[in-house]
Amino acid sequence: NAGVTQTPKFQVLKTGQSMTLQCAQDMNHNSMYWYRQDPGMGLRLIYYSASEGTTDKGEVPNGYNVSRLNKREFSLRLESAAPSQTSVYFCASSERDRVNQPQHFGDGTRLSIL
Amino acid sequence: SQQGEEDPQALSIQEGENATMNCSYKTSINNLQWYRQNSGRGLVHLILIRSNEREKHSGRLRVTLDTSKKSSSLLITASRAADTASYFCATSRGSASKIIFGSGTRLSIRP
Numbered sequence: 001n002a003g004v005t006q007t008p009k010f011q012v013l014k015t016g017q018s019m020t021l022q023c024a025q026d027m028n029h030n031s032m033y034w035y036r037q038d039p040g041m042g043l044r045l046i047y048y049s050a051s052e053g054t055t056d057k058g059e060v061p062n063g064y065n066v067s068r069l070n071k072r073e074f075s076l077r078l079e080s081a082a083p084s085q086t087s088v089y090f091c092a093s094s095e096r097d098r099v100n101q102p103q104h105f106g107d108g109t110r111l112s113i114l
Numbered sequence: 115s116q117q118g119e120e121d122p123q124a125l126s127i128q129e130g131e132n133a134t135m136n137c138s139y140k141t142s143i144n145n146l147q148w149y150r151q152n153s154g155r156g157l158v159h160l161i162l163i164r165s166n167e168r169e170k171h172s173g174r175l176r177v178t179l180d181t182s183k184k185s186s187s188l189l190i191t192a193s194r195a196a197d198t199a200s201y202f203c204a205t206s207r208g209s210a211s212k213i214i215f216g217s218g219t220r221l222s223i224r225p
Contacts, residue, residue: 103210
């Protein structure tokens with residue numbers, strides 16, 4: 001049982017390049033989330049999908065797009081990468097987007113934009 | 115915007131000692147969660163305490179919540195080398211998408 005799987009684990013991009021980060025969960029969870037983690041800061045929510053077919057903006061959505069491909073998969077796309085998007089990106093899932101729901105995290109994608 | 119703030123930012127203790135980390139927040143919450151993050155890994159959920167609960171235990175972990183002071187503490191008893199990690203509190207005012215993470219406490223256990 002893999003839980004939440006993210007690919008790739010590491011990536012280096014040049015400014016202006018595009019890239020899609022992949023995330024898949026095998027826990028039959030309805031809700032999925034994308035966060036970024038920067039040094040000295042907590043995780044900040046970029047986008048989330050409360051259920052298959054829906055997506056909503058989080059705290060820091062600018063420069064990103066998402067696609068909930070099916071119940072298992074939720075991808076994050078950088079259309080034109082900028083150095084400010086250098087970060088560690090985490091995907092998470094929860095059974096439902098309701099109160100008192102813990103989240104389950106992948107191991108992250110470490111992204112550097114040159 | 116960060117709601118929970120952990121204290122201290124870093125903590126180094128001897129193996130076998132107890133470790134206490136604190137989290138303060140500003141607005142009312144539905145629950146407060148603690149997560150652990152090992153170096154290079156994702157966050158792992160440790161414990162969730164609801165706003166109407168005052169204390170909760172899970173193995174060597176003890177979490178308290180004081181809603182009047184808007185604070186929580188995480189106690190790890192009889193620390194082990196494997197407890198070396200960053201610990202984050204996360205406060206929730208509604209659905210899971212509304213949780214806000216603090217900036218974490220880095221715990222180091224000296225052998």
